[in-house]
Amino acid sequence: MNVLDDYMVDPRLSLLDKTRIQAQVLVPMLRALRAELGQEKADAIARQALRNWSKSLFAAIGESVEGSARRKWATMHSALAEVTEREVTVEMRRHDEAALEFDVTHCRFAEFFRALGEPELGALLVCATDFDIVAAGGSEVSLRRDQTLMQGAPSCTFRYAFAPRP
Template sequence: MTGVLDDYLIDPEVSLLDKTRMQAQVLLPVLRALRAELGKERADAVVKQALRDWSKQLFAAIADGIEGSPRRKWAAIQKVFGEISGREVAFEIRHHDESALDIDVTRCRFAEFFRALGEPELGALLICAADFDIAAIGAGTVDLERAQTIMQGAPSCTFRYRFAPR
C-alpha cells in the first residue's frame, strides 16, 4: 500500500515538505504576477479555485485505484498521507475509537514555512485543504471538522474525525 500516493508524491524519496517547497517556488511568482495583473482578491480567488479543483481531482483519482468501500479507501489514503505528513508535524491523539478520531497537531513545519514566506493562505490551500479532500473519499462514512489550524495562527490544528457506524 506504500505506492498509494505515488501519483501525488511523484518521487517518494522527496519529502512532502520539500515537494511543497518546490511547488511554492513555482506558484509564488505566478500568484504574485496574477495579483499584479488582476488584483489580490481576484488573483487569490482564481488560484484558490484551481488548487482546490486539482486537489479534489487528484485524491478522487487516487481513491479510484483502491479496492473496497469508501471508508476503506479513506483509511488507505489517510494512513499513507499521515505517515508522510507526520514526519513534518508533532501531534497528539486525543481520542480514538470506532466512532471518532481526535488529533491535535501541536507543531507544523508546513505552517512555519508558509508563515515565513508571508503566504499562509497558499499553505492552507496546498496542505490543509487536502485533509478535507481525503476525508471526502469516505463518502458519508467519514466526516472531518477542524476548528483551527496553526497555518491560520492558532496554537494547534484540531482534527475531529467522525465515523458512521459500520
C-alpha cells in the same frame, strides 16, 4: 509502495520538499497575478484552480483503492500520515470505532508558508487536502477542523467522526 506515490512524484522526496518546490513556482506566479489583477481576483482564481486540482487528484487516488468508502479514506489517511509524520507533532485525543481526534501542535508546513507570508496558499496546498481525502470516505467519514496553525491558531484540531458500521 504507498497509495500516494504518484502524487509524491518521487517517493524519496519528502512531502515538505515537494511542497517547497511547488511554492517556488506558485508564489511568484500568484504575486504576478496579484499585481496584474488585484489581490482579491488573483487569490480567487488561485483558490479555485488549486481546489479543483486537489479534489480531482484525491478523488482519482481514492478510486484506485479497492474496498468500501471508509477503507479508501483509511488507506489515504494512513498514507498521508506516513509522509507527514516527521513534519508535524501530533497529540492524540481519541481513537476508537466512532472517532479519531487529534491536535497538530507543530507543523513545518505552516512554518514554511507563514515565513513566506503566504499562509492561505499553504492552506490550499496542504490543509485543504484533508477534506478531499475525507470525500473518499463518502458519508462514512466526516471531518471538523475549527482551527489551524497555518491560519495562526495554537494547533490544528482534527475531529474525524465515523458512521456506525452495519
